[in-house]
Amino acid sequence: MYDPLLLRSFVAVVESGGFTRAAQALHLTQSTVSQQLRRLEEEVGQRLLEREPGGVRPTQAGERLLGYARRLLQLGDEARAAMSGGDREEVVRLGVPEDLAGAALTPVLSAFARHRGGLRLEVTSGLSGALSAGYERGEFDVVLVKQRGAGGVRSWPERLAWIDSRDHPCLSLDPLPLAVFPVGGLYREEMFQALDAKQRRWRIAYSSGSLASLQAAVADGLGISLLPLRAVRAGHRVLEPRDGLPVMRPLRLALHHRTEASATVLALVDKLARRCEQLTAPD
Numbered sequence: 299m300y301d302p303l304l305l306r307s308f309v310a311v312v313e314s315g316g317f318t319r320a321a322q323a324l325h326l327t328q329s330t331v332s333q334q335l336r337r338l339e340e341e342v343g344q345r346l347l348e349r350e351p352g353g354v355r356p357t358q359a360g361e362r363l364l365g366y367a368r369r370l371l372q373l374g375d376e377a378r379a380a381m382s383g384g385d386r387e388e389v390v391r392l393g394v395p396e397d398l399a400g401a402a403l404t405p406v407l408s409a410f411a412r413h414r415g416g417l418r419l420e421v422t423s424g425l426s427g428a429l430s431a432g433y434e435r436g437e438f439d440v441v442l443v444k445q446r447g448a449g450g451v452r453s454w455p456e457r458l459a460w461i462d463s464r465d466h467p468c469l470s471l472d473p474l475p476l477a478v479f480p481v482g483g484l485y486r487e488e489m490f491q492a493l494d495a496k497q498r499r500w501r502i503a504y505s506s507g508s509l510a511s512l513q514a515a516v517a518d519g520l521g522i523s524l525l526p527l528r529a530v531r532a533g534h535r536v537l538e539p540r541d542g543l544p545v546m547r548p549l550r551l552a553l554h555h556r557t558e559a560s561a562t563v564l565a566l567v568d569k570l571a572r573r574c575e576q577l578t579a580p581d
Contacts, residue, residue, distance in 0.1 A: 299370075300338065300341055300342070300367075300370075301337075301338070301341075302370065302371060302374055303334065304334045304335075304337055304338040304341070305338070305367040305370060305371055306324070306371055307320065307324060307326075307331050307334040307335060307338070308334075308335060308338055308346060308360075308363070308364075308367055309364065309367050309368060309371065310323050310324050310331070311331065311335060311347065311354060312347075312354070312355075312356050312360070312364060315352075315353040315354065316353040316354055317331050317332055317335075317354070335347065342359065342363065344357070344359040345357050345359065345360075346359055346360035346363060347360055361435060362435070364435060364437070365432075365434075365435030365436030365437050366436060368436065368437060369436050372389060376388075376389075387416050387417070387418050388416055388417050388418070388560065388562055389418045389420060390417060390418070390419050390420070390439050390440065390560075390562055390563055390566060391420045391422070391437065391438045391439045391440075392407070392419065392420065392421045392422070392438065392439065392440045392441070392442075392566070393421075393422050393423075393424065393429035393432060393433065393437075393438040393440070393441040393442070393443070394421065394422075394423050394429075394441075394442045395423065395424075395425070395426050395429070395442065395443060395444055396423045396424060396425065396507060396508065396509055397509035397525075397526065397529060398423075398442065398577075399421075399423030400509075400510075402528075402573075402577060403570075403573060406569055406570070406573050407419060407421060410565075410566055410569050414562060414565075417562060419566075422438070424507075425479065425480070425482045425483055425507065426443040426444040426445065426483075426484055427482040427483075427484070428482065429441045429443050430443050430445070430554075433554060439555065439556065439559065439563050440553065440554070440555045440559075440563055440566060440567060440570070441553070441554050442551065442552070442553050442554075442570060442574070443551075443552055443554065444456060444484050444549050444550070444551060444552075445484075445549065445550050445552050446484070446549060446550070447550065448550065449550070449552055449554075450550075450552030450553050450554045451553050451554060451555060451567065452552070452553045452567070452571045452574070453550045453551060453552035453553070454550065454551045454552075454574050454575065454577075454578040455548035455549075455550065455551075455578060456526055456548050456549045456550060456551045456578065457526065457527040457528075457548050457578070458485070458488070458524055458525065458526060458527065458546045458547075458548060458549065459524070459525065459526075459527045459530065459536045459537070459546075460522060460523075460524055460536070460537035460541070460543045460546070461516050461522060461523050461524070461525055461529075461530060461534045461535070461536060461537065462516065462522045462534070462535050462537055463516055463517055463518065463519040463522075463533065463534065463535065464517070464532075464533050464534060464535045465517075465519070465533065466518065466519025467519070467535065468519060468520075468521055468522050469522060469537065469541060469542075469543075472499055473499035473500050473501045474493065474498060474499065474500040474501070474521075474522065475500075475501055475502075475503030475504075475520065475521035475522070476489060476500055476501065476502050476503060476504075476521045476522060476523065477503060477504040477505075477506075477512050477515040477516050477520055477521040477522065477523040478502055478504070478505050478512075478523065479505070479506070479507060479512070480505055480506070480507050483507075484549060485523070485524045485525065488524060488546060488549075489523075489524045492524075492543070492544040492546060493543075493544075495544065496542075496543070496544055498542075498543075502521075503515075503520050503521035504520045504521050509525070509529060512525065513525075513529060513531050513534070516533075516534060517531060517532075517533030517534055518533075522537070524546060528577060528578075551574055551577075551578060553567055553570060553571060553574070555567055
């Protein structure tokens with residue numbers, strides 16, 4: 299087993315983006331952290347970090363080790379808490395899509411955390427591709443993600459709609475301006491492929507990782523977008539098949555957790571499943 303001290307320094311460097319900030323967080327000197335990373339790389343037999351002008355990033359080997367390192371450190375912390383005779387704090391790490399990270403889920407998550415004694419709930423929002431990759435690396439206990447096709451312990455159809463501005467429509471423009479999520483966003487590729495199949499010229503007019511930003515961009519006439527039907531706001535117009543854009547098949551909103559999940563994780567999954575049923579229910 300790798301030395302937990304070395305693993306802790308490795309995780310701190312990755313999460314802080316550099317040796318200086320990691321040393322500050324660990325209350326060590328920068329040279330000590332550097333030495334510990336070199337020792338870990340020697341033990342692993344592979345380079346774990348790439349040094350870049352803006353900081354550091356994990357190599358492919360580092361990405362593989364990162365999830366294991368976090369899990370080992372968490373288990374160590376839990377073991378120390380259990381053996382000390384104190385109350386054990388269970389940590390549950392949840393990943394959710396950015397467009398569900400706000401008011402759609404926060405009341406449910408907040409109530410769950412308040413009523414579960416000894417729980418530390420850690421929630422991360424992001425693009426589904428990144429969340430799925432993090433789950434595979436062991437960085438999350440539960441993820442709620444958008445995906446193509448089946449999979450997950452529970453899933454629901456995520457109905458999509460082409461959305462234009464009500465007051466400043468863009469549909470007639472050529473090339474068609476689009477408001478999209480960044481590279482890796484599922485709706486982005488669906489839009490491009492569908493428009494290409496229709497031989498409709500398009501251009502990216504606005505890109506953002508924030509659903510609220512895309513909603514505003516569409517409402518103000520910067521471009522049309524493909525978004526969940528539940529994301530439609532007052533300043534939007536839902537485009538119909540007669541408007542000439544392709545009908546899009548739903549994606550799937552899916553929950554994933556591990557087979558060895560704790561009772562707390564299963565209870566959280568149940569709460570999330572009930573909320574997802576509400577969010578995806580037909581009007």
